[in-house]
Amino acid sequence: MTAMELSRRRFMLGAASLGSIPLLASCVGTGGGEAGGGQASATITLQSSIQDTAPKAALEEIVAAYRGAGAPVTLNAVATEQFRAQLSTYLSSATPPDVLTWYAGSVANSYAAEGLLMDVSDLWTGDGACARFSEALKSLSTSADGKAIFVPTSYYWWSVFYKKSAFASWGVEPPTTWDGFIALCDQLKARGIHPLTNGIGSTAWMASGWFDYLNLRINGADYHRALLAGQRSFTDPEVVAVLQEYARLIPYFHPNQTSWDSQQAVTPMVNNEAAMYLVGAFVTQYFPEDQRDDLDFFSVPPINPAVPTAEEAPTDGFFASARSDNPEGAKALLSYLASPQAQQDYITKAGSSNLPTSPDVDTSGFSPLVQKGIQLLNSTQEITQFFNRDSSDALQTTADAALTRFIADPTDIPAHLRDWQAAAQQVFSS
Structure with missing residues (x-):
């Protein structure tokens, strides 16, 4: 619900900015195409529901850096409630956005059951961008038929x-x-x-x-x-x-x-x-x-x-449309957004209450309380969301x-x- 989501994002981690956006080539795991190579060079669309001022600006900066590294991408920001109401339409369209912001849980699983979300399992294996994420996050991002359909990039406890x-x-x-x-x-x-x-x-x-x-x-x-x-x-x-x-x-x-x-x-x-x-x-x-x-x-x-x-641990991130005309480009963007440096930069620039999902993010500048929260979520066997996100x-x-x-x-x-x-x-x- 909107009030809840807005309040959660205003808590400041208090961490200093910890580096610049990584080069595109360092962010793409197996299965995610490289900028300038084949189909991945076509322009892709990222549809975002993020409207809070600082997080919205942080995502814009990250996408601009990605674009500057040679990958054409269009970012569309949509009011949160409008996005929520039209999400089904976006995904079922003949020309859907390639990548969309949202959160893990029942909504993502229901769209996966309808065949509307891209299988991104290759990002969770080998040297994929999510391969080192916790088993609890992997379980949370997996549909009922065993396919990975979500890329989590931040959460909190x-x-x-x-x-x-x-x-x-x-x-x-x-x-x-x-x-x-x-x-x-x-x-x-x-x-x-x-x-x-x-x-x-x-x-x-x-x-x-x-x-x-x-x-x-x-x-x-x-x-x-x-x-x-x-x-x-x-x-x-x-x-x-x-x-x-x-x-x-x-x-x-x-x-x-x-x-x-x-x-x-x-x-x-x-x-x-x-x-x-x-x-x-x-x-x-x-x-x-x-x-x-x-x-x-x-x-x-x-x-x-x-x-x-x-x-x-309410978890935010991205999924991709199964009907994308550019699946390799969509996976490349997902890999970039999931990378340790992109996560770290987003959290620090957004002043977000959320924690990084990547275990490779440098958390040394975070407070002891936040580091303890990361340890809690990395050690648990199961991660659920909150009542409305799981329902x-x-x-x-x-x-x-x-x-x-x-x-x-x-x-x-x-x-x-x-x-x-x-x-x-x-x-x-x-």
């Missing part, structure tokens, strides 16, 4: 954020088990501290953060994706178990969570009245500058040890309504889930 000085003053440490997490919440509450904060007023989607993580920790990423794809029901016993665990957390939240938005929810943490916040890394921008170095995080502890580790904006609306009602009155979980499933069925049948 969700975790439980806290202030190191506050934990030290309270004499507590980050928990490593779910029982330890519950015990920590009990200990803090007994001392008059609100263990958790959130902002689900005008940003009701924030309630989905805890739903996603509890589902990932109890049922695993495969079940979570299947549920959000309409292959399972919100009335399943597995979802009942998720809301039962969620209900345990409700007494720990600051009572003002229903009137705050995601930014206002940091206020009790700033004042040491609340301890922890499950949120994306964009949260750092909401804290006073003199408190940002005090922030740290830990992953939501495991609940069911049998399920693989998983982290929410759709329409299904996110059903989650907003269902979880808001549930948090207000968690006494009748089956009724809430029946209503949620009925709303979800309308989305999937439309």
Whole structure:
């Protein structure tokens, strides 16, 4: 959703610019043609939904450098909501754009199932541009039939954020088990501290953060994706178990969570009245500058040890049209955009909250917090997105309504889930 995506991109990494765009020849992996050679020399079109001022300018600079290295490319910037509405039309057109910005998840997979996305598996093998990316990113970028259909170029992490000085003053440490997490919440509450904060007023989607993580920790990423794809029901016993665990957390939240938005929810943490916040890394921008170095995080502890580790990491990048007249040129551009130097330059110039997907990006200038986030995402077994990215904006609306009602009155979980499933069925049948 637009407000969420805009807020996420305003967090500054604080890294200095780390070098220039690489020469074209160094960016093309196997399968991606070389500029000036055969079909790849034809002009290709990059359709972009990026509208925030700094990221848009950063992409323009990167594309200009690519063009200057001898590869003709046209960049078309389209308003985000217009892009979203017309994406299907772009891809099904007889003369589609060659490469398009978007994000990994259910939307990309659904277009792949329709045969509208180019198979870029050769970029993920040998010396391809994505060959050294993590297995979790590879899995995220692979369609149901086993083809790579997406090139991820940036992402960011969700975790439980806290202030190191506050934990030290309270004499507590980050928990490593779910029982330890519950015990920590009990200990803090007994001392008059609100263990958790959130902002689900005008940003009701924030309630989905805890739903996603509890589902990932109890049922695993495969079940979570299947549920959000309409292959399972919100009335399943597995979802009942998720809301039962969620209900345990409700007494720990600051009572003002229903009137705050995601930014206002940091206020009790700033004042040491609340301890922890499950949120994306964009949260750092909401804290006073003199408190940002005090922030740290830990992953939501495991609940069911049998399920693989998983982290929410909304991932942006590019895919190519299967109907492109210039597939080698499209792959060459994708390889360039995925290269370590292009990623690094985009992040630093855009002031983005996102992290590089390439393990070869020089992160030495990034803050310790950001480096810890990179380590978290590189080590997890599974990467999911966020509720709306793993499903759709329409299904996110059903989650907003269902979880808001549930948090207000968690006494009748089956009724809430029946209503949620009925709303979800309308989305999937439309």
